[in-house]
Amino acid sequence: MTHTTKTRIVEAALSLFVRKGVIQTTTKDIAAAAGIAEGTIYRHFESKDALVEHLFVANYVPLAKTLDTIQRRSATTMRKLESIVRHLYKMFDDDPTLFTFMLITQHDAVDKVPAGTTTPVAVVRKIIKEGMKQGSVRTMDPQTATHLAVGLILQPASAQIHGELSGPLSQRANDVVTALDRLLRP
Amino acid sequence: MTHTTKTRIVEAALSLFVRKGVIQTTTKDIAAAAGIAEGTIYRHFESKDALVEHLFVANYVPLAKTLDTIQRRSATTMRKLESIVRHLYKMFDDDPTLFTFMLITQHDAVDKVPAGTTTPVAVVRKIIKEGMKQGSVRTMDPQTATHLAVGLILQPASAQIHGELSGPLSQRANDVVTALDRLLRP
Amino acid sequence: MTHTTKTRIVEAALSLFVRKGVIQTTTKDIAAAAGIAEGTIYRHFESKDALVEHLFVANYVPLAKTLDTIQRRSATTMRKLESIVRHLYKMFDDDPTLFTFMLITQHDAVDKVPAGTTTPVAVVRKIIKEGMKQGSVRTMDPQTATHLAVGLILQPASAQIHGELSGPLSQRANDVVTALDRLLRP
Amino acid sequence: MTHTTKTRIVEAALSLFVRKGVIQTTTKDIAAAAGIAEGTIYRHFESKDALVEHLFVANYVPLAKTLDTIQRRSATTMRKLESIVRHLYKMFDDDPTLFTFMLITQHDAVDKVPAGTTTPVAVVRKIIKEGMKQGSVRTMDPQTATHLAVGLILQPASAQIHGELSGPLSQRANDVVTALDRLLRP
DNA sequence: GATGAATGAGAATTCATTCAT
DNA sequence: AATGAATGAATTCTCATTCAT
Numbered sequence: 001m002t003h004t005t006k007t008r009i010v011e012a013a014l015s016l017f018v019r020k021g022v023i024q025t026t027t028k029d030i031a032a033a034a035g036i037a038e039g040t041i042y043r044h045f046e047s048k049d050a051l052v053e054h055l056f057v058a059n060y061v062p063l064a065k066t067l068d069t070i071q072r073r074s075a076t077t078m079r080k081l082e083s084i085v086r087h088l089y090k091m092f093d094d095d096p097t098l099f100t101f102m103l104i105t106q107h108d109a110v111d112k113v114p115a116g117t118t119t120p121v122a123v124v125r126k127i128i129k130e131g132m133k134q135g136s137v138r139t140m141d142p143q144t145a146t147h148l149a150v151g152l153i154l155q156p157a158s159a160q161i162h163g164e165l166s167g168p169l170s171q172r173a174n175d176v177v178t179a180l181d182r183l184l185r186p
Numbered sequence: 187m188t189h190t191t192k193t194r195i196v197e198a199a200l201s202l203f204v205r206k207g208v209i210q211t212t213t214k215d216i217a218a219a220a221g222i223a224e225g226t227i228y229r230h231f232e233s234k235d236a237l238v239e240h241l242f243v244a245n246y247v248p249l250a251k252t253l254d255t256i257q258r259r260s261a262t263t264m265r266k267l268e269s270i271v272r273h274l275y276k277m278f279d280d281d282p283t284l285f286t287f288m289l290i291t292q293h294d295a296v297d298k299v300p301a302g303t304t305t306p307v308a309v310v311r312k313i314i315k316e317g318m319k320q321g322s323v324r325t326m327d328p329q330t331a332t333h334l335a336v337g338l339i340l341q342p343a344s345a346q347i348h349g350e351l352s353g354p355l356s357q358r359a360n361d362v363v364t365a366l367d368r369l370l371r372p
Numbered sequence: 373m374t375h376t377t378k379t380r381i382v383e384a385a386l387s388l389f390v391r392k393g394v395i396q397t398t399t400k401d402i403a404a405a406a407g408i409a410e411g412t413i414y415r416h417f418e419s420k421d422a423l424v425e426h427l428f429v430a431n432y433v434p435l436a437k438t439l440d441t442i443q444r445r446s447a448t449t450m451r452k453l454e455s456i457v458r459h460l461y462k463m464f465d466d467d468p469t470l471f472t473f474m475l476i477t478q479h480d481a482v483d484k485v486p487a488g489t490t491t492p493v494a495v496v497r498k499i500i501k502e503g504m505k506q507g508s509v510r511t512m513d514p515q516t517a518t519h520l521a522v523g524l525i526l527q528p529a530s531a532q533i534h535g536e537l538s539g540p541l542s543q544r545a546n547d548v549v550t551a552l553d554r555l556l557r558p
Numbered sequence: 559m560t561h562t563t564k565t566r567i568v569e570a571a572l573s574l575f576v577r578k579g580v581i582q583t584t585t586k587d588i589a590a591a592a593g594i595a596e597g598t599i600y601r602h603f604e605s606k607d608a609l610v611e612h613l614f615v616a617n618y619v620p621l622a623k624t625l626d627t628i629q630r631r632s633a634t635t636m637r638k639l640e641s642i643v644r645h646l647y648k649m650f651d652d653d654p655t656l657f658t659f660m661l662i663t664q665h666d667a668v669d670k671v672p673a674g675t676t677t678p679v680a681v682v683r684k685i686i687k688e689g690m691k692q693g694s695v696r697t698m699d700p701q702t703a704t705h706l707a708v709g710l711i712l713q714p715a716s717a718q719i720h721g722e723l724s725g726p727l728s729q730r731a732n733d734v735v736t737a738l739d740r741l742l743r744p
Numbered sequence: 745g746a747t748g749a750a751t752g753a754g755a756a757t758t759c760a761t762t763c764a765t
Numbered sequence: 766a767a768t769g770a771a772t773g774a775a776t777t778c779t780c781a782t783t784c785a786t
Contacts, residue, residue, distance in 0.1 A: 165330070412769095
């Protein structure tokens with residue numbers, strides 16, 4: 001079946017974590033939302049913390065890999081960034097909950113990611129650094145450039161989550177790509 | 187005296203909230219850090235929530251006013267934005283704790299701000315909209331433009347907080363202003 | 373087969389009960405150690421309590437009978453006690469786990485023994501009382517005498533269990549028999 | 559006042575631990591017996607474990623010191639042991655609960671005693687060893703001798719606790735002292 | 745105003761037991 | 766007989782809040 005107990009726990013937890021925050025969500029909440037007994041959570045996850053970690057790592061690390069794969073398929077720096085933006089925004093539109101979860105847990109959960117693992121931010125940094133070498137990105141501090149680019153990409157998602165923007169995020173992709181181009185071109 | 191009990195509570199709370207998060211900070215923690223008894227907190231604030239709200243509102247609303255005042259003193263769109271960036275980054279360098287607190291509580295606390303109050307984001311939006319009218323900002327969706335600009339401004343602060351950038355934030359102001367100019371100019 | 377499921381449960385439980393204590397041993401522990409599913413325990417025992425009771429009664433009552441049989445084979449009071457000491461200490465050396473289990477559950481489990489059943493302590497008491505009648509044991513309160521004798525017999529076992537004595541317990545038999553002789557002779 | 563909250567917790571816990579066992583006694587039980595809220599326990603002890611440890615260490619270590627002091631006041635080996643037996647049995651009669659608690663937690667709690675601390679058993683061992691040197695105790699393995707003596711001393715207490723002996727334990731002191739004399743004299 | 749002991753409503757977690765397969 | 770997922774009551778511990786002093 002597609003709805004195993006574990007799946008139901010994961011989905012219930014994800015939705016609640018996003019709506020109420022991780023700490024404010026109790027195991028009782030999760031059990032109720034998943035339609036199971038509280039103790040059942042512990043048949044599938046060692047602890048609430050382990051559940052959070054699972055949710056994050058199981059999605060964050062693969063995302064980085066996917067972004068890296070996607071980026072390789074495009075030739076130019078701007079095409080690479082464009083494909084990343086489109087992929088992320090489509091992901092957001094398809095499953096805003098999952099995307100939001102990653103966005104809000106990002107900083108707390110970073111230390112749970114095995115050291116040395118590629119992150120989405122690292123993929124963006126790599127593209128920008130290569131672009132500078134080739135001359136397709138203007139010369140500036142690569143770390144600053146990366147964070148400015150990431151800011152441009154994530155802020156619309158963040159605004160959407162907090163109700164300050166509406167409609168599919170994919171609609172904003174063109175604007176963001178244009179902004180990235182203006183930000184980075186020599 | 188400058189160090190009234192209330193001040194000590196506020197300072198202790200602010201520092202702890204930023205270091206450990208609002209929920210993870212207990213009233214016991216705050217009392218210990220402030221060197222007072224736990225019960226004393228309730229002489230000055232109705233509840234922990236009220237303390238959080240006070241901390242946010244007492245700083246967020248005045249900040250918006252200050253930013254508005256500052257922006258009025260400059261003539262052009264870009265000067266306005268530049269002065270805002272410089273003010274914010276100086277604020278960050280002077281009191282990273284306060285700035286960080288506002289950044290992290292921003293979204294949870296927004297509903298605690300009296301409706302209709304001007305916010306920092308609203309100030310940026312106003313500048314951009316006026317710029318568009320005058321032709322000093324290229325034509326695009328003003329809401330998107332605002333969020334892209336805010337993303338550019340805040341991401342370096344966020345990166346600094348999470349240890350991904352270092353050194354005074356003021357050093358980054360030029361880069362950010364340049365980025366804003368590239369993003370917005372016609 | 374010698375290793376039926378029930379046997380494996382019994383052996384796993386005994387070993388864990390002795391090592392970790394009855395309460396601290398979970399049914400999960402037992403199942404894991406026995407290499408079976410948790411539910412399977414309940415095919416063979418009504419409850420964890422019933423398992424404990426089985427373990428105790430199945431060994432404690434027969435032991436009392438064995439000790440009684442052994443004691444009958446010897447002629448004098450001291451020979452009787454000596455044969456009991458040697459039997460117990462050999463039992464300890466052969467299967468310290470089983471012996472230890474009986475020693476530690478002794479007091480909690482006593483009420484689980486069918487009323488009127490002969491216990492090992494009762495066997496010792498009988499020997500001493502008969503000895504007093506015949507004049508081979510000095511006159512004193514028989515109940516006190518019994519407990520002093522039992523104390524002499526069991527303390528070395530207890531010390532061994534708790535790591536305060538080492539080497540085969542059988543080696544101590546002579547010392548204990550001498551002590552019993554000094555304690556009891558007229 | 560003599561009945562501070564902490565005292566009430568300690569007394570309630572002691573009594574329950576002895577009656578039901580440490581693990582079977584819940585913090586809820588303790589709070590109910592002490593007439594306080596469950597959370598209040600944690601104002602006075604870090605955890606249930608810490609409470610158990612406190613109860614043991616706060617009584618076991620001083621007891622050893624007291625026994626040592628008492629033993630010094632007597633001249634001969636047998637007088638020393640006699641005074642110890644009388645002190646212990648009086649203690650038992652005065653506060654059977656405390657004595658019982660120490661007896662039942664003895665082995666589990668030993669590792670909680672700071673290494674190198676004198677224990678009651680060590681006091682007995684010292685007396686016996688000195689006795690052997692002086693020739694007032696017959697030659698035998700001192701460790702075995704110690705445990706046999708301890709067995710003689712404690713078994714009546716143990717029997718009393720489990721309802722197999724009744725009346726003041728002090729009444730048994732003479733019998734036990736005689737038994738020790740028979741056991742140890744050359 | 746200040747204290748700090750006490751509260752009690754939950755929070756996460758454990759575990760003996762059940763039951764459909 | 767055996768399984769193992771699921772249960773839910775019970776357990777330890779936390780913490781914002783109250784209140785007599």
